[in-house]
Every structure is written in C-alpha cells, then in structure tokens.
Amino acid sequence: MDFRIDAVRAKFPALSLIDKGRRRIYLDNPAGTQVPQAVADAVSRCLLTTNANLGGFFETTVAAQDIVDEAHLAMADFLGAASPQEIIIGANMTTLTYHMSRTLGRTMKPGDEIILTRMDHEGNVSPWLQLAEDLGLVVRWLPFDQQSWQIEEAALAALLSERTRLVALNYASNLTGSINRVKALTGIARRAGALVYVDAVQFAPHGLIDVQNLGCDFLICSAYKFFGPHMGILWGRLDVIDTLKPYKCRCSSNALPERFELGTPQIELMAGLSAAVDYFAELGAAAGAQGSRRLKIAKAFEVSIAYENPLAQQLIDGLSDIAGLTIHGITDPKRINERVPTVSFTVEGIVPETIVRQMNAENIFLWSGHNYAWEIVHQLGIPAEQGVVRIGIAHYNTSAEIDATLESVHRVVAMLRQE
Numbered sequence: 016m017d018f019r020i021d022a023v024r025a026k027f028p029a030l031s032l033i034d035k036g037r038r039r040i041y042l043d044n045p046a047g048t049q050v051p052q053a054v055a056d057a058v059s060r061c062l063l064t065t066n067a068n069l070g071g072f073f074e075t076t077v078a079a080q081d082i083v084d085e086a087h088l089a090m091a092d093f094l095g096a097a098s099p100q101e102i103i104i105g106a107n108m109t110t111l112t113y114h115m116s117r118t119l120g121r122t123m124k125p126g127d128e129i130i131l132t133r134m135d136h137e138g139n140v141s142p143w144l145q146l147a148e149d150l151g152l153v154v155r156w157l158p159f160d161q162q163s164w165q166i167e168e169a170a171l172a173a174l175l176s177e178r179t180r181l182v183a184l185n186y187a188s189n190l191t192g193s194i195n196r197v198k199a200l201t202g203i204a205r206r207a208g209a210l211v212y213v214d215a216v217q218f219a220p221h222g223l224i225d226v227q228n229l230g231c232d233f234l235i236c237s238a239y240k241f242f243g244p245h246m247g248i249l250w251g252r253l254d255v256i257d258t259l260k261p262y263k264c265r266c267s268s269n270a271l272p273e274r275f276e277l278g279t280p281q282i283e284l285m286a287g288l289s290a291a292v293d294y295f296a297e298l299g300a301a302a303g304a305q306g307s308r309r310l311k312i313a314k315a316f317e318v319s320i321a322y323e324n325p326l327a328q329q330l331i332d333g334l335s336d337i338a339g340l341t342i343h344g345i346t347d348p349k350r351i352n353e354r355v356p357t358v359s360f361t362v363e364g365i366v367p368e369t370i371v372r373q374m375n376a377e378n379i380f381l382w383s384g385h386n387y388a389w390e391i392v393h394q395l396g397i398p399a400e401q402g403v404v405r406i407g408i409a410h411y412n413t414s415a416e417i418d419a420t421l422e423s424v425h426r427v428v429a430m431l432r433q434e
C-alpha cells in the first residue's frame with residue numbers, strides 16, 4: 016500500500032496524546048485538523064529566528080519576505096494556479112469572503128442578480144446576502160437535490176438570467192459531505208456571463224484542486240482544515256482580480272496579490288502554510304511520485320483518497336445498522352467518490368448533542384449542531400437548534416478508530432433509548 020498510515024500518524028504529535036488514560040480519537044476534522052510536527056516547527060522557527068515586518072533591507076525582513084513569497088508559491092502549487100499573484104492569503108475563509116464580496120459589490124448595481132445555494136456553509140452565504148441587502152440585489156436560491164445530495168445542472172440553468180452577476184457554490188458540503196460537479200456547474204454559469212465563487216474549504220483536505228481545469232473565477236479554502244495553521248486562502252483568476260478595486264489603504268501597494276492583503280500578514284502562519292503543502296508533497300514522494308511539487312501533491316491525494324474512502328464506507332455501513340438512524344448524505348458504496356468522508360446523522364427521538372456529549376466523554380471528538388450549514392438543515396427540515404451528529408474522517412484516522420466509534424454510537428444510542 017502506497018499510503019503508510021503508521022508513518023503518517025508518526026508525523027502528528029497530537030495523535031498520540033492521552034487524557035486521563037484515554038486515547039484520543041479525532042473525528043472533529045471538518046471543524047479543524049491536527050498539524051504535523053513540521054508545521055509547528057516552521058511557525059516556531061519563523062517567530063524565533065526571522066520575526067520582522069516586511070519591506071526593509073536587513074536580514075530578518077528579507078527572510079520574512081521570502082516566507083511570504085514561498086507561501087504564495089506553495090498555495091499556487093496546491094491549487095494548480097497559473098501564478099502566485101493569484102493567491103490571496105488572509106485570516107480565514109469568512110473574512111476573505113466578506114472582503115471579496117465588498118470588492119465585487121463595487122461593480123454591481125440594484126436589480127443585479129446573484130445565486131446562492133441551500134447547500135453552502137454560512138461563510139459563502141451571509142456575506143453575499145448582506146451585500147444584496149446593501150445594494151438592492153436580487154437573490155435567487157439554488158436547492159440541492161435530495162436524491163443525489165448534489166446541486167443539479169438543470170436547477171442552476173433554470174435560475175440564470177442575463178442579470179446574473181455571481182454564483183456562489185460549494186465544492187463539498189460540511190454537513191452532507193457530497194461533492195458538487197463544480198466544473199459542469201461553472202461552465203453553465205460562466206456561459207451565462209456570471210462570475211463563479213467556489214467554497215472548497217471541505218474539499219481541500221480530501222482531493223486535488225485544479226482551479227484552471229474547474230474554470231471558476233474564485234476558489235477559497237482554509238489551511239486549518241488541511242493540516243495547516245488557522246488562515247484562509249483565496250484564489251482569484253488573474254484577469255478578473257486585476258480589474259478589481261478592493262477597499263484598502265491609499266498608500267498600500269496596488270500590485271497583486273498585495274492589493275487584496277490588508278495590513279501586516281500572518282508571516283509565521285504562512286511559514287506553517289508552506290510546511291503543510293510540503294507535507295502533502297512528502298506524502299506523494301513517499302508514495303513514489305517524482306518531479307514537481309504539484310505532481311507530488313497529486314499523488315498524495317491519489318493515495319489518500321484510496322485510504323479514506325474505505326474508512327468512510329466502513330463508517331456508513333456501521334451506522335446504517337442502527338434502527339431509527341438516518342444518514343443525511345450519500346450512502347451508496349458505488350457513489351463513494353462523490354462524497355468526502357464527512358458523515359452526518361440523526362437518530363429518531365434523540366437530541367444529537369446528548370449523543371455527542373456521551374461520546375466526547377469517551378474522548379471521541381466530534382460535533383453536533385448545524386455547523387453553519389444553516390441552509391441545509393432548513394432544507395432538510397431538521398431543527399436548526401439541534402442539527403445533526405457529524406463524524407468527519409481525516410487521512411490520519413484508522414479503521415480501528417472507526418470500529419471504536421461505531422461501537423460507541425451503538426452503545427450510546429441503546430443507552431439513551433432506555434432512559
């Protein structure tokens with residue numbers, strides 16, 4: 016097997032931590048992953064040896080600039096961007112999306128239309144909704160199909176008009192886990208003259224992103240979901256972002272990407288970001304890839320997917336045995352490639368939080384609630400204040416952990432039913 020799980024786990028110190036004699040099982044990954052030692056080392060090295068602001072001529076300021084440049088290059092490789100100038104790095108997905116939405120708003124006028132989905136995380140909904148309120152834009156809502164769990168091309172086509180300026184959609188859902196056919200959806204939207212803004216936060220840890228092949232105009236992700244530090248990365252197509260005028264200080268640079276990166280960057284986190292990308296490249300090299308960093312990253316995802324998908328199926332099959340339990344997402348093994356390994360469920364008559372609290376007490380880390388998939392829970396008719404139980408696998412999880420988790424779900428559900 017090209018994916019050596021023991022070698023992978025050895026890179027993540029947090030995986031071997033024990034609390035009061037209990038091992039940890041991290042299945043909170045859609046909310047944030049653990050980091051390899053190399054990422055923490057890079058952050059620490061930057062703070063301890065090259066800590067300076069940018070733009071000067073002395074040793075540390077020059078070294079800090081190198082770190083910033085390298086982070087943009089690394090993310091260009093990670094996303095398949097044509098140039099590091101297309102990579103905008105900031106606090107997180109939500110902040111960057113608010114920033115870009117305001118920038119794009121400067122090009123829109125009352126009566127213009129935008130399309131938002133019932134499948135997206137609030138980070139790709141609220142910024143646009145509030146922009147629409149501010150500018151008098153018309154919002155058209157795109158539902159997901161409850162059979163396929165995806166956004167269907169026909170549903171998008173039906174909403175587009177000559178006034179559509181933007182379509183904001185997600186690559187993979189943080190609740191159902193389903194993956195959208197982003198390339199096909201993007202083609203339809205762009206032919207109608209709309210810009211396409213893709214939230215790839217949940218896809219990025221699980222599959223190779225190729226922004227040029229997708230054909231979208233913007234794509235955003237968050238490094239802390241793919242083994243990096245807490246920060247967000249926005250890719251924008253060069254010919255699009257070069258025409259935009261973001262809100263910024265008058266005297267700051269107009270160059271790309273600096274035009275969009277406000278204030279002093281998170282330099283130490285950028286050091287960690289490059290290390291996270293290099294972690295993927297090393298994984299690909301260990302699996303036999305040679306050549307460019309991009310080729311190695313591609314191989315890393317190939318072996319990671321082959322490892323993760325059986326774990327996801329193991330989880331789905333084990334949960335499906337529980338009477339009264341509903342998985343909200345794709346369960347068909349033939350469609351395992353159309354989802355990421357994030358599995359959400361509800362159990363008839365049991366509040367999700369009560370299950371999660373019991374399992375958290377066994378040191379199995381997972382979340383309940385709507386997880387900001389506010390539109391999804393509403394479309395599914397799930398009470399938003401309760402939401403779902405969400406189990407999210409990363410490629411450092413093991414089959415034994417999934418077994419232990421399933422055993423816990425079975426036991427906890429049986430116990431709560433007796434109460």
Ligand SMILES: Cc1ncc(COP(=O)(O)O)c(C=O)c1O
Nearest residue numbers: 107108109136138189216217237
């Ligand atoms: C699909 C999706 N989009 C956006 C976000 C928001 O990301 P950030 O915390 O970087 O703002 C999340 C966070 O969980 C998410 O899962």
